[in-house]
Amino acid sequence: MSRLPPPERAATGLRALPPSCGPVRLVAVDGHAGSGKSTFAGLLAGAAGGAPVLRLDDLATHDELFSWTGRLLQQVIGPWSRGDSAVYRPYDWELGRLGPPLSLPPAPLVLLEGVGAGRRALRPHLAGLLWMERDPQGSWSRGRRRDGPELAGFWDAWTAAETRHFAGDPSRPFADTLIRESPEGYEWLPGPGATAGASPFLTQRDQV
Structure with missing residues (x-):
């Protein structure tokens, strides 16, 4: 049976991964929109001593819900691969335009949070892939309740776009670890992509 490791121990496992x-x-x-990715990533980042979190909401736009891959590779992945700082312009969802440039230096551990973070084009650059284990309908209902009826039209467009994205470029089959929320905390389970059925982020004590 699996256990719920303290966030600090899980963060230690992440920091031990090779660059x-x-x-x-x-x-x-x-994970699906509304599955709890942002909350979990913030908790994990804090447990890792304040690791940066790059949110894909800053790279996506109203017109490019999933067509942000080129900008991410050029503005973030490319510079980091050379040891340079990433420079990108986060999107303002209220004003509908890109904001002023932000610089994000390379750090030992960075969390990339958002729907599609484990997409095909990015997996060669990932040290690990965590998937929030919540079904799409439950996730979307949660997100709709959070955002209120004024964003119902956006959610209608989003759920259709997300369904198309994961149909052609799924992330879950390649996840090293599945993160399941429970009243006691977050349960870390070996994912479909884990080698030999084990999560690379947890000790044997956590997994048995």
Whole structure:
């Protein structure tokens, strides 16, 4: 049976991974919209001593919900692979335009959080892929309740776009670890992509 490891122990396992993007251990936190990715990534980042979190909401736009791959590779992955700082312009969802440039230096551990963080084009640059184990309908209902009826039209467009994305470029089959939320905390389970059925982020004590 699996256990719920303390976040600090899980963070230690992440920091022990080999670098995957220049000096950066880039770990994706993927899952359906509304599945709890942002909250979990923030908790994990804090347990890792304040590791940076790069949120894909800053790279996506209203017109490019999933067509941000080129910008991420050029503005973030490319510079980090050379040991340089990433420079990107986060999107302002209220104003509908890109904001002023932000610089994000390479760090030993960076969490990449958002729907599609484990997509095909990014997996060669990832040290690990975590998937929030919540079904799409439950996730979307949770997100709709959070955002309120004024964003119902956006959610209608989003769920259709997300369904198309994961149909053609699924992330879950390649996840090293499945993260399941419970009243006691977060349960870490070996994912479909884990080698020999074990999560690379947990000790044997955590997994048995």
